[in-house]
Amino acid sequence: MPAAAAAQMIKDECLVDGNPTLNLASFVTTWMEPEAHELLSLAQNKNLADQEQYPASNEIQERCINMLASLYNAPSNGHGVDAMKEKEIAEAVGEDPAVAAAAAELQSESRAVGTSTIGSSEAIMLGGLAMKWRWRQWRAKRQAQKEQDQRQSGEVSGSDNTKSDVSGTLKGEGWATSAVMANRSYGPGSGEPPCNMIFSAACHVSLLKTCKYLDIEPRIIPLAPGQYTLDPDLVMEAVDENTIGVMVILGTTLTGAFDPIEEINDRVTAYNEQHGTDISLHVDAASGGFVAPFSHPDLKWDFRLERVKSISTSGHKFGLVYPGVGWIVWREKKDLPEDLVFHVNYLGNDEKTFTLNFSKPAAHVLLQYFVFQRLGREGFTSIVTRCLANARYLAEQLSRTGVVEIMSENLQPGGRTVPLCVWRLKPDKQLRRLLGFDERDLVHELRTRGWIVPAYSLPAALDDVIAIRIVVRESLSHETCDLLLHDIKTKLVDLMNKAAESARNARKLMRATLKQQARGATGGKELLIEGAMAAAEQEDDAGDSDADRADDEARAALAVQILGAVQPSRPHARFHGVSSVIQPTHHGKTMTRVSGALHAGLRAVGLEHDKHADDKVEDAAAAAPLAGGKPELSAEGSSASAAAPADTKEGHRHKYSALLHNMLHAVHGRASSVHTGTAHSEATGKSKHITSTIC
Numbered sequence: 001m002p003a004a005a006a007a008q009m010i011k012d013e014c015l016v017d018g019n020p021t022l023n024l025a026s027f028v029t030t031w032m033e034p035e036a037h038e039l040l041s042l043a044q045n046k047n048l049a050d051q052e053q054y055p056a057s058n059e060i061q062e063r064c065i066n067m068l069a070s071l072y073n074a075p076s077n078g079h080g081v082d083a084m085k086e087k088e089i090a091e092a093v094g095e096d097p098a099v100a101a102a103a104a105e106l107q108s109e110s111r112a113v114g115t116s117t118i119g120s121s122e123a124i125m126l127g128g129l130a131m132k133w134r135w136r137q138w139r140a141k142r143q144a145q146k147e148q149d150q151r152q153s154g155e156v157s158g159s160d161n162t163k164s165d166v167s168g169t170l171k172g173e174g175w176a177t178s179a180v181m182a183n184r185s186y187g188p189g190s191g192e193p194p195c196n197m198i199f200s201a202a203c204h205v206s207l208l209k210t211c212k213y214l215d216i217e218p219r220i221i222p223l224a225p226g227q228y229t230l231d232p233d234l235v236m237e238a239v240d241e242n243t244i245g246v247m248v249i250l251g252t253t254l255t256g257a258f259d260p261i262e263e264i265n266d267r268v269t270a271y272n273e274q275h276g277t278d279i280s281l282h283v284d285a286a287s288g289g290f291v292a293p294f295s296h297p298d299l300k301w302d303f304r305l306e307r308v309k310s311i312s313t314s315g316h317k318f319g320l321v322y323p324g325v326g327w328i329v330w331r332e333k334k335d336l337p338e339d340l341v342f343h344v345n346y347l348g349n350d351e352k353t354f355t356l357n358f359s360k361p362a363a364h365v366l367l368q369y370f371v372f373q374r375l376g377r378e379g380f381t382s383i384v385t386r387c388l389a390n391a392r393y394l395a396e397q398l399s400r401t402g403v404v405e406i407m408s409e410n411l412q413p414g415g416r417t418v419p420l421c422v423w424r425l426k427p428d429k430q431l432r433r434l435l436g437f438d439e440r441d442l443v444h445e446l447r448t449r450g451w452i453v454p455a456y457s458l459p460a461a462l463d464d465v466i467a468i469r470i471v472v473r474e475s476l477s478h479e480t481c482d483l484l485l486h487d488i489k490t491k492l493v494d495l496m497n498k499a500a501e502s503a504r505n506a507r508k509l510m511r512a513t514l515k516q517q518a519r520g521a522t523g524g525k526e527l528l529i530e531g532a533m534a535a536a537e538q539e540d541d542a543g544d545s546d547a548d549r550a551d552d553e554a555r556a557a558l559a560v561q562i563l564g565a566v567q568p569s570r571p572h573a574r575f576h577g578v579s580s581v582i583q584p585t586h587h588g589k590t591m592t593r594v595s596g597a598l599h600a601g602l603r604a605v606g607l608e609h610d611k612h613a614d615d616k617v618e619d620a621a622a623a624a625p626l627a628g629g630k631p632e633l634s635a636e637g638s639s640a641s642a643a644a645p646a647d648t649k650e651g652h653r654h655k656y657s658a659l660l661h662n663m664l665h666a667v668h669g670r671a672s673s674v675h676t677g678t679a680h681s682e683a684t685g686k687s688k689h690i691t692s693t694i695c
């Protein structure tokens with residue numbers, strides 16, 4: 001196949017992929033500056049694993065690691081600090097080469113080490129692996145101590161066949177791995193007990209994978225209503241001497257919240273002191289690693305805490321790089337057991353490798369360095385601040401609809417969260433009945449407008465809760481938030497109307513079936529059905545029941561509240577889409593009903609039915625795009641007349657009718673009609689004929 005044809009075929013097929021900018025499900029970066037694209041194409045054929053061939057790319061990786069170590073307050077962090085210390089040491093030790101070498105060795109020991117990875121998942125697995133190895137080192141040390149104590153006291157070693165050798169690099173041992181294993185304190189026949197790792201049920205799947213792949217028992221701490229992070233009390237209940245560590249999360253996947261890392265650090269430290277254990281913390285900072293240092297610089301979650309031995313983060317999330325890069329940094333060199341560092345020489349020099357895979361693109365590391373250089377702390381701080389403000393804006397606006405409960409911690413400034421807005425429909429049973437749909441229906445409908453927003457159930461214990469998550473990335477501007485809000489609100493009302501309509505149709509169908517059955521029934525059944533049929537006929541005669549009418553009015557009021565929940569600074573948007581209010585009330589007798597419900601709704605959004613409110617109504621009507629000035633409506637049929645006195649009940653109703661007419665026209669521009677009217681614009685001097693679906 002010619003290259004052009006093959007490429008075209010793939011391009012065509014990818015047309016059905018979603019639009020990445022509208023993909024609000026993903027944390028992953030979907031936009032970078034044009035210069036980043038240049039770097040991408042410059043480096044796309046470079047393999048970072050080839051350290052000998054691509055020394056510059058590897059040096060840039062080292063710089064990124066040092067910058068991250070510095071950002072995360074590693075005890076010895078970054079080139080600048082090390083260079084200064086090295087100078088001090090050199091001056092202090094004078095010319096003595098042996099002392100200088102020892103000092104340099106000491107210095108390099110205390111340096112943070114790390115690597116780039118393919119995302120946080122790989123980094124988390126490396127963090128878990130190192131944790132498990134450190135636990136083995138601790139066990140071996142403890143066992144050696146025990147044996148020594150026994151020898152000193154003349155006791156013979158017991159049945160525990162744990163050996164003390166965990167140094168275990170493959171040096172000089174060739175490939176006879178099984179022979180090496182047989183000598184170790186772990187592996188088959190070693191007597192090593194199962195180890196465990198603790199984390200919350202709000203974890204990402206990569207933590208579960210880590211446990212499965214590395215044969216670690218996951219001790220998963222359940223969530224509780226309103227408690228979506230790791231509970232320190234439950235952590236301490238789960239901990240024992242075979243706990244390799246606690247994986248704490250800075251910005252959970254489910255709600256974006258930060259685990260209480262400092263408290264867990266302190267309690268684990270106290271436990272270690274009491275029990276002689278060496279339990280440590282790994283921070284899964286997939287999202288928070290590029291948020292918290294800028295939004296909460298004083299929050300202690302990183303290497304400032306003594307038990308935090310490693311931190312992983314996703315460069316391709318709030319690190320603002322295209323998909324394909326993550327990072328892990330260990331507090332000090334000794335926290336990455338030497339046993340996990342492999343040496344290879346088949347690409348030229350002796351090269352160290354401690355990642356799960358070998359080859360990987362150099363380009364994304366260069367992009368990360370580009371972003372660091374381009375933005376600096378100041379640039380990151382400004383972007384993170386804006387994203388958090390947009391997330392808060394979404395949360396505030398959604399909660400004003402009255403039907404939404406915000407689950408992320410972003411209704412208050414300074415909330416401990418990454419830029420997410422996580423929410424659900426309020427659990428109130430009566431509200432849910434009136435709405436008649438759930439979160440999954442809503443996100444499905446939003447997909448028809450191009451928005452990709454996930455709805456997912458929370459983990460066990462809260463699995464009846466369905467959450468909707470909007471990730472507020474750099475590319476989601478305030479204006480796009482407004483578009484999204486508009487679509488969410490409109491869909492909320494449309495779905496409610498559709499649900500009410502289909503419930504009404506279902507009831508009609510049931511009545512019709514009942515009648516049919518009654519007509520055809522024989523052999524005593526007719527007696528049974530007769531009563532029901534009479535009732536059905538009565539209902540048909542009466543049309544909707546009082547309960548139906550009450551529900552319709554409640555829905556209309558809800559709709560006004562939902563649609564009106566827009567910032568007062570945006571009056572043009574205040575009633576956008578209000579025509580939906582009246583869709584469920586279409587039985588030819590609804591104008592007064594709608595008007596009544598509209599009163600309630602208008603009260604809910606602050607347009608009370610008083611003299612002051614009349615002005616606001618006038619303003620709102622004038623703001624409707626059609627009006628162009630103060631609208632005057634003369635309606636044919638049963639409805640409004642502009643001449644109706646303003647202060648009478650009749651006058652108010654006419655105003656609301658005029659408002660509805662204007663807005664209907666503004667929103668739909670067309671509608672079939674029983675109701676008609678003419679709007680006159682003083683500004684343009686033109687009159688327009690309006691038709692609507694009110695009755």
Ligand SMILES: Cc1ncc(COP(=O)(O)O)c(C=O)c1O
Pocket residue numbers: 027118119120121122203204206249251252253284286287314326
């Ligand atoms: C808390 C957390 N950890 C780990 C991951 C996995 O990250 P990645 O996709 O970079 O492998 C995610 C992804 O969303 C996450 O939210």
